[in-house]
Amino acid sequence: xxxxxxxxxxxxxxxxxxxxxxxxxxxxxxxxxxxxxxxxxxxxxxxxxxxxxxxxxxxxxxxxxxxxxxxxxxxxxxxxxxxxxxxxxxxxxxxxxxxxxxxxxxxxxxxxxxxxxxxxxxxxxxxxxxxxxxxxxxxxxxxxxxxxxxxxxxxxxxxxxxxxxxxxxxxxxxxxxxxxxxxxxxxxxxxxxxxxxxxxxxxxxxxxxxxxxxxxxxxxxxxxxxxxxxxxxxxxxxxxxxxxxxxxxxxxxxxxxxxxxxxxxxxxxxxxxxxxxxxxxxxxxxxxxxxxxxxxxxxxxxxxxxxxxxxxxxxxxxxxxxxxxxxxxxxxxxxxxxxxxxxxxxxxxxxxxxxxxxxxxxxxxxxxxxxxxxxxxxxxxxxxxxxxxxxxxxxxxxxxx
Numbered sequence: 001x002x003x004x005x006x007x008x009x010x011x012x013x014x015x016x017x018x019x020x021x022x023x024x025x026x027x028x029x030x031x032x033x034x035x036x037x038x039x040x041x042x043x044x045x046x047x048x049x050x051x052x053x054x055x056x057x058x059x060x061x062x063x064x065x066x067x068x069x070x071x072x073x074x075x076x077x078x079x080x081x082x083x084x085x086x087x088x089x090x091x092x093x094x095x096x097x098x099x100x101x102x103x104x105x106x107x108x109x110x111x112x113x114x115x116x117x118x119x120x121x122x123x124x125x126x127x128x129x130x131x132x133x134x135x136x137x138x139x140x141x142x143x144x145x146x147x148x149x150x151x152x153x154x155x156x157x158x159x160x161x162x163x164x165x166x167x168x169x170x171x172x173x174x175x176x177x178x179x180x181x182x183x184x185x186x187x188x189x190x191x192x193x194x195x196x197x198x199x200x201x202x203x204x205x206x207x208x209x210x211x212x213x214x215x216x217x218x219x220x221x222x223x224x225x226x227x228x229x230x231x232x233x234x235x236x237x238x239x240x241x242x243x244x245x246x247x248x249x250x251x252x253x254x255x256x257x258x259x260x261x262x263x264x265x266x267x268x269x270x271x272x273x274x275x276x277x278x279x280x281x282x283x284x285x286x287x288x289x290x291x292x293x294x295x296x297x298x299x300x301x302x303x304x305x306x307x308x309x310x311x312x313x314x315x316x317x318x319x320x321x322x323x324x325x326x327x328x329x330x331x332x333x334x335x336x337x338x339x340x341x342x343x344x345x346x347x348x349x350x351x352x353x354x355x356x357x358x359x360x361x362x363x364x365x366x367x368x369x370x371x372x373x374x375x376x377x378x379x380x381x382x383x384x385x386x387x388x389x390x391x392x393x394x395x396x397x398x399x400x401x
Contacts, residue, residue, distance in 0.1 A: 009205040012123050012385070019119030019195040020112055029104075029111040036097075036104040044094030050081040052260060069265030079260030079273070089249040092242060099239035106231030113228035113393055119195040120389040126192050127204035128382040129185040135374040136178050139367070143174050146350055146363055170364050174371065207381045209331055211388050215395045217321050224314050225306075227394045233309050237302040244295040251288045254279045317391065324387035327380060334377045342366075342373040 020026055057073040064070040192200035213220075225234055260273040281288060349366035 008202060010199055010202040011205040012120060012208055015123040015196055016116045016119050018199055019115055022197060023115045023195060025111050025115055029108045033104040033108050036101045040097040040101055043097030044090040047083045052079040052081055052258065056262065072264065072268045075262035075264050075271065077260045077262040079258060081256055081258040083254065083256040085254045086249065086252055092246045092249055096239070096242050096246060099235065099242050102235040103232055103239055106235040109228040109231040116393045117389060121386060122188060122192040122195055123204060124207065124382050124385045126185065126188040127207050128378055129181050129188055130204055131207065132375055132378045133178065133181045133185065135378065136174060136181065136371065139371055140174065142346065142350070143171050143367055146170065146367060170367060207385050208388065209328065209381050209384045213391055220317055220391060220394060221314060224310050224317070227313065230309050230313060233306050237306050240295065240299045240302045244292065244299055247288065247292045247295045251281050251284050253281060320387040320390045324384060324391060327384035327387060330380055331384060334380065338373055339377060342370040346370045
């Protein structure tokens with residue numbers, strides 16, 4: 001039998017892959033990288049030559065005034081000027097272009113990571129709602145039977161009106177929880193649609209609480225400066241350091257060469273000229289030095305931002321590692337102890353009430369606790385899955401372009 005695409009379960013990995021393929025944010029950051037790469041070949045090149053054209057020594061009085069040919073000093077000239085910045089400055093300009101590419105690439109990494117996290121969070125929220133709904137609907141028959149037993153006991157004179165109302169209140173409370181989850185499920189589906197389009201209508205697969213990291217916690221901590229969220233910060237620091245070197249290079253002279261061809265009157269010979277110009281950065285205290293100081297201050301600011309980001313990111317990793325490791329232990333405890341105990345207690349309470357050995361309040365309390373335990377388990381599944389995605393996407397190559 002062929003299963004329609006919309007009926008196939010949507011896994012977390014597939015949702016993230018589709019988000020990375022479709023998200024406009026990813027396309028925008030990739031275009032920024034393309035722009036930086038396209039601009040890079042122009043860096044470090046010699047400036048364009050300048051065309052020189054004019055008239056020298058044109059007389060303005062006497063009989064030769066405004067004549068281009070009668071005075072032997074009058075020359076119509078044309079020439080070229082070529083500026084020749086130092087090789088070190090041109091090398092630094094090329095390095096600056098490479099730094100811009102690195103910043104753009106870091107933005108791509110960060111954007112892809114953020115999109116992957118956002119899509120994963122939307123998928124997990126949708127999956128948590130779906131599983132919570134399934135578990136609550138699975139408890140509806142037990143709650144309905146208990147409410148019916150309360151009404152029957154009231155009719156037979158064995159039970160009180162308060163007990164019957166308590167059973168009916170439990171049914172109403174369960175219905176309200178189901179309606180609230182239905183509402184939240186539709187909202188989470190809309191959020192997931194933002195990232196993956198119509199595939200958000202497909203039912204989510206199981207929540208991956210047993211997925212492994214494939215990297216040691218120590219390796220994650222040691223490689224913090226290389227993680228996608230910090231890539232732009234680290235790249236901008238390197239860029240700021242290159243800007244300092246460029247500012248210092250402005251304290252060294254540049255030079256240029258000018259070649260001219262001058263045409264005089266027919267009675268005189270034409271001439272050529274060759275000139276060399278050298279810049280004289282003599283006033284560095286008021287020109288170059290303030291720029292250097294400004295660039296150094298920017299480096300210090302970038303270093304402080306990097307250190308802050310490293311500390312914050314390290315703390316986040318440590319917190320998510322705790323959430324992931326201990327959360328998985330708690331899930332095992334739920335499966336081995338809490339869920340079976342809640343189920344057995346509600347069954348025993350219902351059986352005891354049906355046999356007339358206890359009141360309805362005990363059965364209602366037991367069923368309420370089972371409902372709460374089921375929902376708490378699913379919420380913990382979502383927390384563990386979110387912690388895993390946070391850590392997994394820090395090193396998984398699938399998030400990289």
